[in-house]
Structure formats: structure tokens, C-alpha cells
Amino acid sequence: xxxxxxxxxxxxxxxxxxxxxxxxxxxxxxxxxxxxxxxxxxxxxxxxxxxxxxxxxxxxxxxxxxxxxxxxxxxxxxxxxxxxxxxxxxxxxxxxxxxxxxxxxxxxxxxxxxxxxxxxxxxxxxxxxxxxxxxxxxxxx
Numbered sequence: 001x002x003x004x005x006x007x008x009x010x011x012x013x014x015x016x017x018x019x020x021x022x023x024x025x026x027x028x029x030x031x032x033x034x035x036x037x038x039x040x041x042x043x044x045x046x047x048x049x050x051x052x053x054x055x056x057x058x059x060x061x062x063x064x065x066x067x068x069x070x071x072x073x074x075x076x077x078x079x080x081x082x083x084x085x086x087x088x089x090x091x092x093x094x095x096x097x098x099x100x101x102x103x104x105x106x107x108x109x110x111x112x113x114x115x116x117x118x119x120x121x122x123x124x125x126x127x128x129x130x131x132x133x134x135x136x137x138x139x140x141x
Contacts, residue, residue, distance in 0.1 A: 038112035038122035040105075043135040046125045049099050056098045058088065060111040061129075065103060069139030071132065074101075079111040085118060094119055101125035101132070 041049065050057050050071070059070050060079035070076070077088045079102070088111075092098055098120050102108040105128040112122040125132065133139065 037116040038109075038124055040109070040124045040126045042126055043131050043137060046099060046101070046123070046132075047137065049097075049123055054096050056092055056096050058092070058098055058100045058111070059102070060084075060100055060108050061102050065129075067141065069129070069141055071101065071129070072138070072140045079107045079114070084111065085114055088115060089118060092120065097121040097123065099123045099125070102128045104128045104130055 049055050050073075057071060057074045059066050059074040059076045061070075061076070062078055062080070063076060066074075066076045075091055077084060077091065081087060092115075098115060100108040100111050100115070100122060101124070102111070105124065105126050108124050108128060112124040115122045127134075129139065
């Protein structure tokens with residue numbers, strides 16, 4: 001029979017575990033369930049975020065994709081480049097938040113995870129440029 005002290009201790013442990021888990025979002029990156037310290041937002045939320053001049057906007061697609069059309073004022077750093085983290089850190093200010101996107105949201109989720117591990121506050125666009133265009137938002141060339 002479990003006594004009251006044991007039940008209370010178990011309840012406290014559960015509360016702490018839930019509180020810690022809420023500090024992170026679960027990412028689904030290639031089937032892994034790694035904890036990530038970035039947020040995912042929809043197109044409207046992303047548009048609001050990037051309207052803030054303090055927000056850094058990072059396109060993590062290929063140069064060809066970027067040249068075909070990108071969100072205005074986005075900086076390009078290809079996440080598939082083996083030196084992605086180093087190149088991103090060279091152009092990003094760690095003291096300012098970063099908004100990332102790619103074509104569909106998968107590569108940018110990977111980039112967000114890598115940047116968050118370096119101490120950046122990162123927000124990922126769910127659905128990427130495809131969702132952006134589907135919502136009728138403009139791209140520049």
C-alpha cells in the first residue's frame with residue numbers, strides 16, 4: 001500500500017517532468033523524436049514575426065531555390081552545406097531572434113534545431129515557402 005508521502009513525492013516528480021517538457025517542442029526530423037528548443041508557427045504568425053526589424057530572416061534552401069523566389073530581406077545559408085552552422089553563425093547575431101524557412105519546413109526544422117543548439121532563439125515556418133505561397137504571400141527574385 002502506497003502511503004501519502006510516497007504519493008505526494010510521485011505527484012511532485014510528475015509536475016516537474018511536465019513543466020520541463022513544456023520548455024521544449026517535440027520535433028519530427030526524419031523519424032527521430034529529439035527534443036528541440038525552437039518554435040513552429042503558421043504563415044500568419046511568421047509574417048507578423050518577420051515584420052519586426054529585430055527579427056533575422058534566414059532562408060536555408062539551395063541558391064537555385066533562393067534565386068527562383070524568396071521572402072523579402074531573407075539571408076541565404078544552405079542547410080545542406082557542410083559548413084552550415086559556421087556560415088550561419090558568421091551572419092547571424094546570437095542576441096537577436098531568427099526566423100527560418102525552406103521549401104516545405106523539413107530542412108528549416110533541421111536548421112532550427114542546429115541553431116537552437118548554438119543558443120539562438122529560433123522560429124520555424126510550418127509548411128515553408130509552399131505554405132507561404134498557398135496563403136497568397138509574395139516572394140521576391
